[in-house]
Amino acid sequence: MATKEYSFYPGCSSQKGASSINQLRSTQTICEELGIKLNEIPDWNCCSASIGYGGGGELPRLTLSARNIALSEQNHPGQDLVATCAACWLATREANDRFNEDSQLMAETNQALKEGGLNLKGEKKVRHMVEVLVEDIGFEEMKNHVKKPLEGIKIAGYVGCQTNRPFGINGESFENPVYLDKMIEAMGAEPVENYEKKVSCCGGALMFSEPEKSQALVKDILEAAYDGGADMIVTPCPVCQMNTEVYQAQINKKYGTNFNIPSVYYSTLMSVAYGKTAKEAALDGQIIRATKLEEIAGK
Amino acid sequence: MSSNTIKYRNSFLREVEANVEEGEWVRMCMQCGVCSGSCPLGPHWEHPPQELFMMIRAGKREEVLSSSSMWMCTSCYNCIVRCPRELPITHIMHGLAHYAHKLGLAPKNQPTKKFAQLFWDNLSKKGRVNELKLGLSLYFMNGFGEGIKTALKMKDIGLGMYKAKRMNPFEIFGGHGCKDKKGLQAILKKAREIEDAKADQYPKV
Structure with a gap:
């Protein structure tokens, strides 16, 4: 299989010992399977x-993103810049679009970059990993690699905000994008139809500063997943993943609920369906264990 | 009267257009309220976005800049994609929040304001976020006593993250960062200088 190469921006949360290292691990697993080579941008910085x-x-x-794009241009010419984290992608793409629309902003940015010996041309395409999967690989090919179909598992595809707005995946609607459901289906699992909170906000970074307000939002997201009969939630976003997984005990305490539903990355889901081990799928990165996926991975 | 009030001769709208990110869009708002109705934290805004836009046009400088409202933005971008006039509302809210913070007018104990500053300080130190230090500084942002209480409340989550190898206690000693820290800081310094110089350049009206 021909290898597709991309200039990869992992982001702070994907570093060793950081909160979404499990996303990085499972992403590497599916990329290897699908013939995708991710070349890490040398010395990238936070977006x-x-x-x-x-x-x-x-x-x-904006200059923070400019430095990353400039490093990508310098080290990986001709390769699209790809991020797995919703916020990394959004910040970088937004900056890139604005540099290209506003020549004064581009000039000012380059004036700043010069202090670090860098220069931005603005000729990169900034993409999300899901775009690579949907557009460059395609649902059919994603499906072709399935070795253990995830039969009998019902999944709430939680797209969240920043993978969906303001850019989103080409051709999808902001109110009801369907690519994640299609990916779930391709893996042999069943997506919750009309998952009510598919594109609702989990509070994002305000989970840290306004925990009560944000946990109220997450409560509704979890409740809707249960209402849809879901065994688990799957999401493309590190903030969504963390917010829907790790606060369930606190939410239960506050609201008297009984939530205990796993929330996994699409890359973990795909790794299991591709017949990879629990470790390769980063199932050990779950705080609420995805037992149904563990069973399949253990077979 | 502050110097900016004099500078813009009471036109707060002009001040916002000159100094707030995407501020030149404020006059385009047609007061439909779709943004306010679409906001996940809508009920918690003292003044929802469309009200802020009208207040800016009505010259209510102190009320707008000292409001906790724009700090309620979760950056979900619902308002942006739904605004019939395509105002970049999320960015205007970020811009207003930053401008208020820069002028020292933002509410003193606004938690998101404090967290946003901690986040920026954390990332600009070494070029990458140190999640452990960021979390700890967040717990203790309201003093030592409250910090201990928060840390205890969060200990199960911390333990869970540690066991899942998604948190590393050794990050407290240094931790991740850019190799070219100096270059990055020089870039940021220059960007700040350019931005500040531009704010000073706006003609006195």
């Missing part, structure tokens, strides 16, 4: 996510 605006302001914040 400032969607909370950096408070302290950073406009140009310093």
Whole structure:
């Protein structure tokens, strides 16, 4: 199989010992299976996510992304820049679009980059890993690699916000994108039809500063998954994953609920369906264990 | 009267257009309220976005900049994709929040304001976020006593993350960062200088 190469921006949460290292591990697993080679951008920096605006302001914040794009241009010419994290992708793509629309902003950015010996041309395409899977690999090919169909598992495909808005995946609607459901189906599992909270917000970074308000949002997301008969939630976003998984005990305590539903990355789901081990699928990264996937991976 | 009020001769709208990210869009709002109705934290806003836009046009400078409202933005981008006039509302909210913070007018104990600053300080130190230090600084942002309480409340989550190898206690000693920390900081410094110089350049009206 011909290998497709991309310039890869892993982001802070994907570093060793960080909160979404399990996403990185399972992503590497499916990429290897699908003939995708991810070349890490050397010495990449934080994108400032969607909370950096408070302290950073406009140009310093955008310049962070400019440095990453410039490093990608320099080291991986001709390769699309790809991110797995929703916030990394959004911040980088937004910055890239704005540099290309606004020549003054581009000039100012380059003036700043010069201090670090870098220069931005702005000729990169900034893409999300899901775009690579959907557009460059395709549902059919994703399905072709399935060795253990995930039969009998019902899954709430939780797309969340930033993989979906303001850019989203080409051709999908903002209110009801269907690519994640199609990926679930391709793996042999059953997506929850009309999952009510598919594109609702989990509170994002405000889970840290406004935990009560954000946990109220997550409660509704979990409840809707249960209402749809889901065995688990699957999501493309590290913040969505963490927010829907790790606060369930606190939510139960506050609301008297009894939530205990696993929330996994699509890459974990795909790894299991591709017949990989629990470790390769990063199932050991779950705090609420995905037992149904563990059973299949153990077979 | 602050110097900016004098500078913009009471036109807060002009001040916002000149100094707030995407502020030039504020006059385009037609007050339909779709943004406010689409916001996941809508009920918690003292003044929802469309109200803020009208208040800006009505010159309510202090009320807008000292409001906790724009700090309620979760960056979900619902308002952006639904706005019939395609205003970049999320960015305007971020811009207003940053401008208020820069002028020292944002509410003193606004938790998201504090967290946003901690996040920026954390990432700009070494170029990458140190999640452990960020979490700890968040727990203790309201003093030592409350920090201990929060840390105890969060201990099960921390333990779970540690067991799943999604948290590393050794990050407290240094941890991840860019190799070219100096270059990155020089870039950020220059970007800040350019932005500040531009704010100073706006003609006095």
